Amino acid sequence: MKVRTEARRSAIVLAAAELFQEVGYERASMNELARRFGGSKATLYGYFPSKEALFVAVVETLxxxxxxxxxxxxxxxxxxxxxxxxxxxxxxxxxxxxxxxxxxxxxxxxxxxxxxxxxxxxxxxxxxxxxxxxxxxxxxxxxxxxxxxxxxxxxxxxxxxxxxxxxxxxxxxxxxxxxxxxxxxxxxxxxxxxxxxxxxxxxxxxxxxxxxxx
Missing domain, CATH: 1.10.357.10 (Tetracycline Repressor, domain 2)
Structure with missing residues (x-):
């Protein structure tokens, strides 16, 4: 079982922020975020259950x-x-x-x-x-x-x-x-x-x- 880390979570949030700002919320996909982040969708969903939850994290962080x-x-x-x-x-x-x-x-x-x-x-x-x-x-x-x-x-x-x-x-x-x-x-x-x-x-x-x- 992979251990979740705060540093990795923060890196996902920052990568998502760049993606949302570049293409917009609707066009942004977890597939594209995983590609840019260098991980997998399973990793992303391990930290955030949905794109909506990820966006909320971006808002709360930035x-x-x-x-x-x-x-x-x-x-x-x-x-x-x-x-x-x-x-x-x-x-x-x-x-x-x-x-x-x-x-x-x-x-x-x-x-x-x-x-x-x-x-x-x-x-x-x-x-x-x-x-x-x-x-x-x-x-x-x-x-x-x-x-x-x-x-x-x-x-x-x-x-x-x-x-x-x-x-x-x-x-x-x-x-x-x-x-x-x-x-x-x-x-x-x-x-x-x-x-x-x-x-x-x-x-x-x-x-x-x-x-x-x-």
Missing amino acids: ATANLADAVDDLAQVDEKSIPLKEQLTRFGERMLHVLVNDEKAIAVYRMVVAESGHSVVGQLFHESGPAQSIEAIAKLVSAAMAREELRRTDPKVMAQQFFALLTAEINNRVFQNPPPPVSETEVRAKVHRAVEMFLMGAVPRQGKAEQAGR
Whole structure:
């Protein structure tokens, strides 16, 4: 029985990433990947039960690993000890740093955009990264609603709105070749604007207008 190794798994993921980016998800085959990798389909399936599972591994390795770390940090924060604005800012800065400066992550995003209309790539990508981030933010804002720091509404919708604000100024980078570099100062400024805009619409409104909306 052959022993699986993390190094071999990582090599398969990197080879698959190159293949997906070169020919697209739909046209990529396990046969071709085995040929390029220099192994067999049996070896590939020993590590990944399907092409879908392999694609998820590519996404998690190259595009959303740092996002997952940011989500974990967000989940471990004591909401009472760190202000909501600071928590949102920390998460936003970690998220944007990946989205604007990681060339491998940008390449994966481009491939997802190109393939989403005619394959399951978009759904797989969303479930492997953005959905987890939105869920973590939803829990954060739900706790803030319970403390009456934010107005009561659907926390998932509010999380989606915050996520959209964070990416509003960088979405066009997927279509730029090459996208211009973004400094840490610019990242912080973009996140600051997103957080300020989010809180401006999310904090409880005072007076009769708020009462009428309840």
